[in-house]
Amino acid sequence: MIDLLKKITLISLVALIVGACQNSEKENKSLFDSQEIIAEVSKEYAPDKRVALFNVDAEENKGKLVLKGESNLPEAVNSLKLKLEEKQIEYTDSIKLLPGEGMKETHNALVKISVANLRSNPAHSAELATQATMGTPLKVFKKEGSWYLVQTPDKYLAWVDNGGLEPVTDEKFETWRAAPKLVYTKAFGFSYKEDRLDSQVVSDLVAGSILELLGEQDQFYEIKYPNGDKAFIEKSAAQPYGEWIAALNPSGENLIKTSKSLMGLPYLWGGTSPKGVDCSGFTKTIYFLNGIIIPRDASQQVHTGKLVDSTRNFENLIPGDLLFFGRAATDSTTERVVHVGMWIGNNQFIHSSGNVHISSFDTNATDFDEANYNRYLRTKRLVNAEDKTLINLKKSRIFTKEE
Numbered sequence: 001m002i003d004l005l006k007k008i009t010l011i012s013l014v015a016l017i018v019g020a021c022q023n024s025e026k027e028n029k030s031l032f033d034s035q036e037i038i039a040e041v042s043k044e045y046a047p048d049k050r051v052a053l054f055n056v057d058a059e060e061n062k063g064k065l066v067l068k069g070e071s072n073l074p075e076a077v078n079s080l081k082l083k084l085e086e087k088q089i090e091y092t093d094s095i096k097l098l099p100g101e102g103m104k105e106t107h108n109a110l111v112k113i114s115v116a117n118l119r120s121n122p123a124h125s126a127e128l129a130t131q132a133t134m135g136t137p138l139k140v141f142k143k144e145g146s147w148y149l150v151q152t153p154d155k156y157l158a159w160v161d162n163g164g165l166e167p168v169t170d171e172k173f174e175t176w177r178a179a180p181k182l183v184y185t186k187a188f189g190f191s192y193k194e195d196r197l198d199s200q201v202v203s204d205l206v207a208g209s210i211l212e213l214l215g216e217q218d219q220f221y222e223i224k225y226p227n228g229d230k231a232f233i234e235k236s237a238a239q240p241y242g243e244w245i246a247a248l249n250p251s252g253e254n255l256i257k258t259s260k261s262l263m264g265l266p267y268l269w270g271g272t273s274p275k276g277v278d279c280s281g282f283t284k285t286i287y288f289l290n291g292i293i294i295p296r297d298a299s300q301q302v303h304t305g306k307l308v309d310s311t312r313n314f315e316n317l318i319p320g321d322l323l324f325f326g327r328a329a330t331d332s333t334t335e336r337v338v339h340v341g342m343w344i345g346n347n348q349f350i351h352s353s354g355n356v357h358i359s360s361f362d363t364n365a366t367d368f369d370e371a372n373y374n375r376y377l378r379t380k381r382l383v384n385a386e387d388k389t390l391i392n393l394k395k396s397r398i399f400t401k402e403e
């Protein structure tokens with residue numbers, strides 16, 4: 001009898017061990033499958049982390065699969081859930097969709113200083129990722145201390161401190177969009193407390209600054225900042241937004257004129273304004289001041305527009321075309337785009353490297369740029385290109401209310 005009981009106990013113990021192992025294998029498979037699905041969804045909806053937030057992972061917690069992380073892409077999160085359910089994988093949803101409940105009333109903000117520095121992490125010591133000029137509307141996703149995670153009109157994600165932006169409710173944002181606007185057109189300048197140049201300076205301004213237009217006073221425009229401050233700007237340094245938009249013509253001639261107005265500007269990693277530019281920040285600024293918002297980085301800009309050349313046949317290039325440089329793909333390495341400049345004709349291109357200057361691809365010229373000639377990849381034409389990543393301000397309503 002005792003032997004029989006021992007056998008029964010042993011069999012039960014083996015069954016428990018086998019069952020536990022099977023459950024463990026099932027849990028491990030669910031975790032592995034879920035992580036594969038997460039990677040698949042991330043690749044589909046957020047292949048470029050600079051413009052899409054999908055920081056999602058799966059982990060086991062007390063024998064249950066838990067989805068954790070955050071995203072600003074509801075469609076990606078929904079796709080993930082559907083795929084998990086199709087695989088009959090049970091899960092607990094702990095993904096935080098941004099903006100969170102605390103940010104929904106102030107999901108919008110406006111840049112309130114001439115140039116706001118946007119960083120890769122919420123700290124002044126973090127890398128300068130990009131910049132945004134006065135009046136740029138931002139989408140706000142979350143806040144950490146005095147820092148906000150924001151997205152610019154070109155979809156770039158970065159952090160800005162509270163000194164650079166003015167959070168606004170949906171109602172105030174729509175009121176701002178409906179208000180008449182003024183665009184600052186000089187490379188650099190100032191606004192004043194009163195309608196005279198010897199008055200107290202209110203702030204500096206750079207080309208592309210957008211402000212509310214309140215009225216006119218002799219040789220000055222009266223304007224209002226996003227935070228409500230009022231000031232005056234010389235008429236010779238600005239133009240009503242509607243007039244500016246109507247007159248825009250991103251021709252080769254105008255693109256060259258804009259680029260040369262920034263000659264000598266110092267190179268600044270992350271810079272996209274007349275206070276300093278990196279290579280792609282320079283081309284971005286040129287195009288913005290001619291009414292076209294293009295992607296932020298050279299490795300993004302290279303995927304826009306129409307291919308013109310990839311064999312150093314510079315005869316097909318026209319002023320305004322963008323030239324890309326870097327490392328070509330090999331059997332074991334991918335292509336790496338690291339620099340961009342703009343063609344201005346006569347075998348010359350203008351770019352930001354050290355400072356904004358002109359270089360030549362004429363091997364006999366004194367300014368022949370051998371280094372960039374050797375790492376040349378291709379040329380793209382953005383003007384008049386049908387491309388969803390290019391925003392034409394004549395057709396969009398980023399700074400104005402929908403008609």
